[in-house]
Amino acid sequence: MARSACGFSVALLWALLLGTARLLRGTEASEIVLPVGSGVTVHMKLVSPALPVKPCYIVMSRQYVTELIISPGERKSFTFSCRNPEKFFVLKIEKNIELKDLPASDSQVLGFKASATTAKYCMLGPCPFGEVRLQPSTSELPVLNRTFIWDVRAHKSIGLELQFATPRLRQIGPGESCADGVTHAISGHIDATEVKIGTFCSNGTVSRIKMQEGVKMALHLPWFHPRNFSGFSIANRSSIKRLCIIESVFEGEGSATLMSANYPGGFPEDELMTWQFVVPAHLRASVSFLNFNVSNCERKEERVEYYIPGSTTNPEVFRLEDKQPGNMAGNFNLSLQGCDQDAQSPGILRLQFQVLVQRPQNESNKTYTVDLSQERAMSLTIEPRPVKHGRRGCLDHRYCYKKPFSLRVPPDILQLPVQLHDFSWKLLVPKDKLSLMLVPGQKLQQHTREKPCNTSFGYHVAGTTPGEELYFGSFCPGGSIEKIRVKQNSVVTLRTYAPSSQQEVSKQGLTGSFIPYFKEEGIFTVTPDTKNKVYLRSPNWDHGLPALSSVSWNISVPSNQVARLTFFRERSGLACQSGRAFMIIQEPQTRAEEIFSLEEEILPKPSFHHHSFWVNISNCSPMNGKQLDLLFLVTLTPKTVDLAVIIGAAGGGALLLFALGLIICFVKKKKKVDKGPAVGIYNGNVNTQVPRTQKFQKRRKDNDSHVYAVIDDTMVYGHLLQDSGGSFTQPEVDTYRPFQGPMGNCPPTPPPIVSRTPTAKFTADELAPSSPPESESEPYTFSHPNKVEVGVRETGIPLLNIQGPVEETEE
Template identity: 30%
Template sequence: MMSVMPDPNTTVIIRKMSDEPECSVCEKKEPSSICNPRKLTLSVPRTTSVEFTCPQPEDVFSVEINREIDCTETSCSGDIVQAESSLFPDFNRTFTWDLKVVSTRAFQLDFPEAGMRQIPKEETCPDGHTYSLVTYFRGTATIGVFCKGGTVTNILARYKGRMSLQVPGDRKLDPVNFKLKRYIMTLTCVSDTNFITPNYPDDFPDKQQMQWNFTVPGMHNYTMRFSDHTAPECLSENVEVEYQKEGEKVTKLTLTDPQPKHQQGNFNMVLKNCETNRTLQGLTLNYRVSLMRSGHPVLCTVDLTKHKGVSLQIEKVGSDPYCEMSIDSKVEEKIHVASGTKAGLSFLDCCQNMASCSSTLLTVPKLDSCLQMPLHSFTWHITPPEDGTVDLVSPTGSLRQSLPGQECNQSLSLHVLEGHRFPVGDFCFDGAIPKVQVHSNVSITATVPDFSKTSGPFLNVSYSEEIQETIIYNINPTTSSPTLLATPNWPGGMRPSATLSWIVNVPSGYKAHLQFVNVSQPKCKDKHTSIRVKKLGEEEEMFSRREDKQSEDKLLVDQSFYLNMSNCIPEEGDFGAVTKIVLEKSSNLLAILLGIAGALLLLLTVLAVQSVFMKKEASIYMGKGNIFRPGDRHFSKSRSDNESHVYTSIDETVVYGHLLADSTYSDSIQDHYKGMQQDSYQTFTGPTDGELPVINEPDSEPEMDHFNTFLNPSETFIPSRPRTPIERQDSLGFQDRRMMDNELYTFKSTGDMNTIQLSAAHMNPQPTITEDSL
């Protein structure tokens, strides 16, 4: 006899396991007991006396303790799934928890840090504590059978389910306390872990889906292997396997497709069943997830046999969780090499910073001679230090991205993956990319027709500080041909939420014509795509464009610049672009303007000199005292009311200069001289009465004043002239009717002008000009 008091919402069922007729279970009541040879159910939370009619009832009866947890009306959370350890300690016990939420929601069971391990349902756990989960959404399905200590940390299921724990009578109860809150798998160690579908080896339910969410530790690669599966005959739709990663496009595969290998990062795997022909074999899947440490260990052999009395101890003092030391293939936190012994040491991912990680040349090691088959490809997996960036540089020149229509030749190609999964592109060595920087783990696969004939390193890999973008390309465009820049994975789309930059170095004396020749824009689910151009060293953007805005597809940049692109989270379509850069020699506008100004100034100077040296008679009076010269600007009167514009004689080069030039020159400067003021000319008659006024020389004007005309053309030093309607004539004999009253209104000859040199005699005043002097 024993006393039993069930907890609230708990039912205790004492069930007979065998056909032993001489043993019954009784609930003792006054005045008489109620006995049942098969089963007794207790559900009232009060103390009840239970009596067995045989001496060893634990060999005949088993006990089931069931608790209902209904979360349809109230929120359920916390440590609510606990086993009652005091009831029937010597009996075979089955603890069950019936979990229920509304049909549109799901419940989640969180396991402790040690996790759970999934096993086939016909097996039992080594410690005798075997757990199982059954769901009742559109039928009954056994989600899985589990033991303590494994990779499963959470289970989530829709609507209703039952969690069970079976413990034999000879084992002390040591249950796992669940927390109630999709099916989440967390891989926490380097191992191979098997997973099976619900009901395995029976059929997976029709038109249902199962999701495993895997959390992969850093510095680890995972590989999926489908070790055993059966495919149903589908009446509608198809069986699909989906791989989901945050910020990346979903990968959809079939059961027979190659599954992901040597990849990193957290991911979800979803198995979707179709509507099956139930008369045939249904869907089953048994698969394995292999997890292995990534990186390249530094190997070192320590030989202390030659150093008497010397021992070596190495201790890990940092907090880096990825640094792994081992001695003779055994991982240790402390390494001790005894005196007079040898040891093989290995250090994996124990670099403290970028400075301690030297650059590496990617070379292909020589394979063992027993491998007679040719080497098809060679892959390097590169893991940078934490908060570091991988720098890829060609040791022989610059890289070029292989694009449709401009593929690399068949001699060599390098296939680069970001994060060991997402394509960056294929590259060869005859391009304009001196360096590529990737802010993640990188996989590089070299493909060569014959590796035995290839010598020298393929790439130089080094590490630099963390960058903000996903990828940065350094670009040195060539002047001989256009340079094409394509987003990673072109003609496919960029990875969702990825960002990249091109740093384009424009040579001195050149400008870059930028054209977006091919841009594919998605329909964005979150955020926007972005294309921006900004000159180096400047904050203001020259160009900005996103997927829902239209803008020009051409741009002219006169110095080195950044080209930045970022992707949204697409709902439909992909984001990608090809940009063409053409370099063109830039013309120096200031130099051209200064050259024109100098030419005009030289022209005016020549004309002024000719006005002095090409006279028919001397036109300057030299007397005592101060000197008057045309153009001195020494008069207090204005030009309109003084006689500074009256000359002793007329210079034909001044009056007829526009007729002496050839027609081509005339055409080129005619517009500049529109409105030129024409002075009148009279014969000089000698000095006026009285003393000449004293003229004070003005201060010289700054030389730069002559160039102010280029800032404001309206202030030009070329004076205007009345707009007289004179037809343009190319003949030197053309007669200007305004000059008909002047005795020098036409030339005697169309030949070249003779330069008249001024002598001392010519400096005397001459009141008249004779025809002979012509």
């Protein structure tokens, strides 16, 4: 691992030097020449079909183009319209080779360094081509990400062999990448069908790969890598009578993880694949299956076969479900045999296994001393033996439910005299029964370009379900993310970036637990810090959210703060091939919800939220090149209260109460003197509103419904406490009570049919748009009339009744 880190550092240094040189010299002309008959085609194209905001072009004869194809026998000169074309363009150099009637003299033209013993025709006996050269060389090509492809076709009876120079290759699985960015993708042919053998990095055990009928080798070199050689040679061999043979050489103790062809897809039907292992005589090898599936066989039986030199039972046949052999001495072969699958329901055959090579094991306890204090370029990998069934792999959801487990690096490893590079936990979840929750000891920050992590270590979280791989992101301590919930199998990797990480790692840790199953790919619980900005981006940022998947963020807002939600783009740029893509912003406390279509509509402008809220995005099946990725920002600011409004409201209320008090006192005095009833008079010249939720009806000047006889103090103002039915009610009082109920645990679910325009749901305290607005043109006031005699009848009709006054019988 240290060697990989060193290689990555050297590659990064080259990148910086190349970038500096480019800035100094600016754009310069390039020329590519392809000889006639070379069989090489150069294709230069944009990274993405969609043009970026600031486009870059290929300039040829004052013409601006976005794609350039150079065929054998052509010479083309060009330059770029920008200083950093590596961000916009990639190079694909492809060589097609037909091994049917190839003269030995043509091997030089095809880019091979031929040996002196080359036969006249490759069909006639051995034909060692030798080392494969990069043609054109990297010095003749512009500084872009380059992929060299050799597609060699041969007769079905011819075997081809790829030989790799040291350092040998290491196979990687789905979701993994190479530290230096250099990858080898190798495929074979079955008639017209291409079969993926695997993807490989450097520093492994794979030394040779033999294939039948043809081979396709793709070498990817990042633009900053200085490599100018292929690192492999090719030769033809006799028929191997199977799909391929992979040779893995161990020079000492170690392990290797290997996969069947097309992994994680299905192994080709009724095919045979073999691995040859070279193990030193003083060591022993053990095989364990990490992951496998069997298909539905119609004829024959899927199996693995071991050929162990010196064994009297060769070949030893095992089913994939069996415990595999261990403590084997010497070299051995392992073969995977498929079957004839059921045409109606074929199923999938796939296998991922590990070979562990170590010293002979016995039952006695031994003490080993490992002294690496004098080593600088050595990496140490210590792994427990894989256990097929055990209490650390959650297989029974009834046992695992809600039982926490700690994800901490063992202290003994941290005390080693070498720096820890990374430490991974593979978390297996019962499918469709439980999900996984990760709670950090200290809240995490998501690494983004706008706010990168600057800590000495961090976590990488990725899903590992075959065919559903999803990279959730990189996280480091010191942020706002309290919980990360993922749906299914995941890998959590702790990676260090500085020597000082040893002490900090020992104080940190994650706690995992199995929770009830949910359908979203992931749910993030975020509690923003009042002092820092929170940047959040959707998973699989570089490749887009997977089709028909959903992810949610549960964002908490303190009662004394206001959250500002800002999206960094005006539109998502998504184009759906099928289905619909939505974004939902929901406040469970106020029941407010907004729904946006991500395919066509403009993303929301910055919005403010006084309560905790959810952000949920659900993807469709996007078109090629149109992926869904969102980046948004959450900031908190203290709530501000308009003192002028409060003082004005308080002053107005006090003034109204004071006026009412004076009127009541005056009425009492007047009643004592006159002994006659008071009368309520409508006055249309005073702009005062009655503090009541019901509304006065218009056009009452046509009748006398606004004139009332007053016989009691309570009848003068008691009507203000009456409802529309005439019964007395208590006055309405607004009292603030902080929300103390539980926050919703379930993210919003997109509706099956949604309008393309945003929809807002009104809360219980809001008025529906169809309700008539409160009229401000009908103010009322109450005063005593002049000394006019009024009859002794009394009326108990409420002031707000729209009917005319009804006389009651005299007492």
